[in-house]
Amino acid sequence: MSNPQPLEEMRCMQEAYDMSRAHLALTPCVIKAREGSEKDLVSLEHMFQQLGFESGLKRDPTAQQFQEEMGKFQQTIDAREGFVSCAFVVLMAHGEEGYLKGTDGQVVELENLFRVLNSKNCQALRAKPKAYIVQACRGEQRDPGETVGGDNVEMITEDSHQTIPTHTDTLHIYSTAEGYLPYRHDEEGSYFIQTLVDMFTNKKGPILELLTEVTRRMAEGERIQEGEARKVNPEVESTLRKQLYLQ
Template sequence: MSNPKPLKEEAYDMSGARLALTLCVTKAREGSEADLDALEHMFQQLKFESTVKKDPTAQQFQEELEKFQETIDSRKDPVSCAFVVLMAHGEEGVLEGEDGKFVKLDNLFEALNNKNCQALRAKPKVYIVQACRGEQRDSGERVGGEGVTLIKKDRPQTIPTYTDALHIYSTMEGFIAYRHDQKGSYFIQTLTDVFTNQKGPILMLLTEVTRRMAQAELVQEGKPRKANPEIQSTLRKRLYLQ
C-alpha cells in the first residue's frame, strides 16, 4: 500500500484590490451600529475598500449588489477578492428590506458569480449573512466527557459557474439569529474578532468562530440558548486574509 501524498497547498492571489460592500437594515435592529463599527475596523485591518449602505429596501439590496458588480468589472486595476455583508431581519432564503418587502438571497448571490462578474471569475467571493433563517431555538445538547470524466489537458480550461464562493450564515437553516441591543450580534462580533486577530486560511478561522459560538452560553428571555454559524464553501484554494 502506497503512502498518502501530502496535499499540495495552493492559495488565492490576494495582491490586488480587496473590495467590500455592507448592506445593513438598522430599523428595529438595535445593536446594528456596534456590528457596523466592528466590520469597519475589520475591513480597515484587512485592507479592504469598504462601502456601506444603511436601511436598503428589498429592491435596493438587489440594486446595490448589481452596482457593486458593475463597479468591480469596470475597475482598471486587478481585483483579488470581494466581501459582501448582508444584515437584516430574515427568513430561510430571504432578507427583509427596510420597506418590509423581501429579496431572495439566491438572487443576491447571482450578481457576483463566475458568469455575471468577469473581474471576479475564479476569485473568492465571500458572503456574510447576519439574519434569522426561521423561528427555531436551540437549547443545546449534553455531551459525555469532554463517476466524472476528466477533461484532457489540451482542452480549453473552464470553470464551474458557482465556484470560488463562500457563504457564511449567522445561524443554521430554520433557526433564529441572536443580537444584543447594545453589543451587537454575537456572530458578527465573534467573526470580526477572529478575522482581525488570528491568522490562517479562512476556513480554519471560521472553525474557530464556530468553536467560540458553540462554547458561548446565550440567554434569551431567561432561557439558555446555543447558536452556531453555517458555512457553505465552493472555494478551490486556500484564502488568506492576513
C-alpha cells in the first residue's frame, strides 16, 4: 500500500513558493530627522541575517536616489547567475499617501518604485514573491480608536497557469492605514518595524498569517501622542498566488 504522506508533501510544495535559493533585500532609509530609525535598521539587519537574506542598505537617499537604488537592485537581480527565490524592499522615510520624501525635500512616487521589480521589468523575479515594507506617514490623521467587535476575513490566493499578470506575486506592507500617521519612538524605533521583526524572526508560518498577527498585536496596543491614546495598525495588499514561508 502506498504511503499518502509524500503526495501531501508534494501538494504543499506546489502551493508554496520555492524559497530554497537566494533571498535578496534592499533597505533605502532616511535617518536624518527620523529618531529611532537606527534601532529599526539594527532590528531589520538581524532579521535578514536570521532569515538568510543578502541585504543592502542605502542611508539618507534623495528622492532621485530612491529611484536609482531600485534600478540598481533590479539590474543586480537580473544579472545574477542562478535562481532567485524572492526579493524584499524596505522603504523608510517621511512621506504622505503615495509618496516618500528624500533628504533633499523632494518626493518620489511609491508606484514608480514598485513597478521596477514587476513581472515586466524584472525577468528574474517573474513568478517570484516581491515584498515591499513601507515605514512612512500616509497622511496626518490620528486614530483614537473605536469600540467595535468582529473578525477580519483573509483573502485566499489562487494559482495561475502559463502566463501571469504584470503585478502579481507582490506584497505591499504599509506601517499604517491610508491617510494616517505611524508611530516611531526616539529610542525604541517604530512600533511597526519592531513588531514585524519580532514576528518574522520568532514565528513560523505563511507570511499572511504572520502579518495578521502583527496587525492584531498593533491593534491591541496603544501609542501615546500629544497626551492622547492613539490606535494604529498596518495595511497589507497582496497579489501572492502561493503561500510564502520565510522560515
